Amino acid sequence: xxxxxxxxxxxxxxxxxxxxxxxxxxxxxxxxxxxxxxxxxxxxxxxxxxxxxxxxxxxxxxxxxxxxxxxxxxxxxxxxxxxxxxxxxxxxxxxxxxxxxxxxxxxxxxxxxxxxxxxxxxxxxxxxxxxxxxxxxxxxxxxxxxxxxxxxxxxxxxxxxxxxxxxxxxxxxxxxxxxxxxxxxxxxxxxxxxxxxxxxxxxxxxxxxxxxxxxxxxxxxxxxxxxxxxxxxxxxxxxxxxxxxxxxxxxxxxxxxxxxxxxxxxxxxxxxxxxxxxxxxxxxxxxxxxxxxxxxxxxxxxxxxxxxxxxxxxxxxxxxxxxxxx
Numbered sequence: 001x002x003x004x005x006x007x008x009x010x011x012x013x014x015x016x017x018x019x020x021x022x023x024x025x026x027x028x029x030x031x032x033x034x035x036x037x038x039x040x041x042x043x044x045x046x047x048x049x050x051x052x053x054x055x056x057x058x059x060x061x062x063x064x065x066x067x068x069x070x071x072x073x074x075x076x077x078x079x080x081x082x083x084x085x086x087x088x089x090x091x092x093x094x095x096x097x098x099x100x101x102x103x104x105x106x107x108x109x110x111x112x113x114x115x116x117x118x119x120x121x122x123x124x125x126x127x128x129x130x131x132x133x134x135x136x137x138x139x140x141x142x143x144x145x146x147x148x149x150x151x152x153x154x155x156x157x158x159x160x161x162x163x164x165x166x167x168x169x170x171x172x173x174x175x176x177x178x179x180x181x182x183x184x185x186x187x188x189x190x191x192x193x194x195x196x197x198x199x200x201x202x203x204x205x206x207x208x209x210x211x212x213x214x215x216x217x218x219x220x221x222x223x224x225x226x227x228x229x230x231x232x233x234x235x236x237x238x239x240x241x242x243x244x245x246x247x248x249x250x251x252x253x254x255x256x257x258x259x260x261x262x263x264x265x266x267x268x269x270x271x272x273x274x275x276x277x278x279x280x281x282x283x284x285x286x287x288x289x290x291x292x293x294x295x296x297x298x299x300x301x302x303x304x305x306x307x308x309x310x311x312x313x314x315x316x317x318x319x320x321x322x323x324x325x326x
Contacts, residue, residue: 010040010269011088013079015097015104017123017251018056022046025098028252029236030260033245038270041088045075059103059125060136067111067159071104076112094267096120096169098236098251099179103127106187109166110158118167120263122236123179126186128154142180148189148199155194165194167223169266171259173232181228188215188226195223208239208257225266229255242273 012035016025022044026032035042047055057064057071064070083090093116097105102124109119110127129144129151130136138144155165168191172184192199195217202216210229214222229237237255238246244258264270 004039005041005086006039007087008089008092009086010092010094010267011043011079011082012040012269013043013045013075013093013095013105013108015045015057015075015095015101016047016055017097017099017101018054020055020098020101020251024249025101025252028238028247028249030238030245030247030258034260034264034270038264040269041082041086043078043082045078047071056100057097057104059100059107060130060133062131065104065107065111065127072107072111075104075108076115079115090115092117092267092269094118094120094269096122096263097124098122099124099234109168110155113155113159113161113163113166116166118169118267120169120171120259120266121184121187122171122259123173123176123234124187125179125183126151126154126190128158129186139183140179142182144182144186146186148193151186151190152193155190163194165191165223167266169225169227169263171227171229171237171263173229173234173237173253175231176234178234184226184228188224192224197223207262208255210255210257222266227257227259227262229257239273244273 012031014025014031016022026044031042047057049055051071052058059065061070065072079093082088095105095108095116096119099122102121105119106121106124106127109116125139129146130139168187170184170187172181174181192215195215197215197217201213203214203222205212207227210227212225212227214225217223232253232255235251235253237257237259238248238252239256239258240246240248240254241256242258244261246258246260248254258273261270261273265272
């Protein structure tokens, strides 16, 4: 918690990925440095090995990703306790996470939408598309044909909340071999439809050299955005050359852009990093092929297939959710 936290400060909930710890994710991603600089509170729920041997949040389990149950309820209770203790602004609570933590962030936005003003999902999956272990693996591989309206209905059915809905920032590497980038498209479809935004983006540009799009609601407010981190593998994009407290670690990848800082800008907590330039692109160039960006460990197009899926399978077997011979 930053020293001298102002009254009614924003609260950001950060969910780590598989095999990671809360402290390790914080050290690499620079969230505490940003909180000290901009004056917001942080909550880092941490998975326990007794719940998942490889420290994955159980986004794929109905009992843990439903309102009033399991891990989703536990995180909600942590938020309420911190809000009561530190007097944070209940209208400025946000959630973000990587991979399994990203999928769990989507679950929190869906099951407790009245709690959050916005969220950010990094290399994650949309809410409600996996109801079993085999379906979870299918979705990670991009095997799904769910329509945008059906995806939105999954969120609508997760609570009695009628709207308005949290905003969403989506980040995904184009060379992610663990969670297929089609899941980013599904996330955008899910939340764009909830907000009633048109299928075409209201803005398309490049930020730090990467394609960026945004979708607006009927009032012209940007409510969903997408960063396609060209050539990057499975992980959180960092800019370690900036003075933001970010450092390389497993699944924490150098990309020349700080997802942490840009997510804060999207939420209105901080300004856009001055050293990461925004440039508009003509409409005709939106779908032009992008030159791969080779960035850090695991970001090269020639990288070996990630072992994250094997880690998740091991965790499922340890929990008795997957046949040990399967």
